[in-house]
Amino acid sequence: MKKAKSFAPFITLVLSAALVAASAHWIRKAETPPWGDAKAESSAAADQPARISQAPPEGDFQPFTFVSYNVKNWLASTQTPEKSPEAKEAVISLLASDSPDVVGLCEIGGMEDLKEIQSMLAAEGVDLPHIHHTGGVDPVRHLALLSRLPIVATAKPDPRIPGTGRSMQRGILDATVRIAGRDIRFIGLHLKSKRSVQEFDEALLRVQEAGHARRHIDSILAENPDAMLVAYGDFNDTTRSLSTRTICGGYRTPGYLSPVHVKDSRGETWTHRYAVEDSYTRIDYVTVSAALRRHVKSATSRIIDDGPWEAASDHRPVLVRFE
Template structure:
């Protein structure tokens, strides 16, 4: 049966409200699955005055140590900074400019500069991006970063059935094996649908070891005529879980990182499907990142006037002890304002 792509609904959110931010200290987290017991977690009302606390640099080896000792110490202390970010349509599409719909318009210059500034503030070694367009848009982002002094020369672009929005991972380190996942379709209401943005799958060797990254951007909460948006998103989550199971069944010790814009809340059927049941080798650990004020929200939707947590990073059991919990966080400094309707997530990985 021929696959039917879902219609693209243009979104032109004006971004976050108000003026940002006062400097505050980062909150400390323990080394554990911060997703809790999946029975609910209280979250404070969002405030619009957060700030970013800088993560300390790893200590260098003692000058008196020999070459072997230095190498071992460097490997042990190696940290890799992963940033995941929905950059809100870094692509060419129809947009409202001065209240008029203008076809074929790129992301505004001011917003691109703000996104660049937000990324620079997080200092990523690996950058997982949602809502970018084609390869030309990726190279445009690379140029903005390079002009600002950040080189992420390697990238892998994944395109699904959505011909407008794609996923890309950029890296300071060469990207190794990539997997193009096929058969990402499901049936709903007697019709067949393709997973809109697909699943980005890339392995990267870093100073902190080898990691396998799965990036996603699941169906949005916006209603469409073709079907129920919540059920579509849940079906996409089942497709993702199928690929996670396949990876972990083949290698229970896989150093797997699953990240992206899941477009659903923590206790939703979508996220429970992705997380997996129990705490066995097949389940993932959710990193419940907070901003500098202890708040969890990652997205502001102006249409509904809601602040929600819909962006996540989850890791396999093999990586449970490879997270710098105390310095992983939601980036909430001044640069984030006006860049996107999402906030970037920072996770620091280690050996």
């Protein structure tokens, strides 16, 4: 007797394709994909709700410099080989080169790793005394923010993605920095990589993570449409991918997050080198809300390619100046 064929792989493929198609439909309609009924947590500083300060007059905007950087496995003790002293020094050299006011990091280990970076930067004259460290279900790699200016509120959105049975590995960093009376809200992300796994479709999970993050962003902008918001990090996909477009939102809508277009000293736009295939792509982004868009100083924003970038990480830092 012949064994009945299993239709499970076919059904999984059909369902995955349907979900991606539905997501694309929502993006075309300038809306966020419907990822479930659960609402993201509202922002809260340690034990009190976040308060949005009354913005000072427009002319009082204080310039600041922000850097987003995947530092590639700055981890104290894991199965991954420890980051060498030379690689750490290269990271610090790149970060310290422009004396940033706020730094967003991906692939940082525990709090001790974050404090090591903080200490090494201080030794180079870059004092960032305010820090925030958070993550998702991955116990090893985390997200972090370091700031010269006070972090006045943080939130930890639920990493569980409604309706999927899955969670964001690195979670969502949500921290508000007060700069000369203005609250700048930073949303840090590190989405699923393109490394294939047997358990699930990596591209589909990346779209689901992006949708979950966008729901949180939508909740912030619904409460305060004039919020000055920066969503940044390693999105692990290209500019026109569904996951990246999901984070940005509907083009020409009030909630659209504009990617800051930056280049290196040679006019190139890639931020990541995949050595195995010798490929170069842009997968690291800094995006801004409408209220902050006009303050981006494009002429002096850039991809940092000074000195030993290749010794530091497989990513290059993205620097954005606001004025």
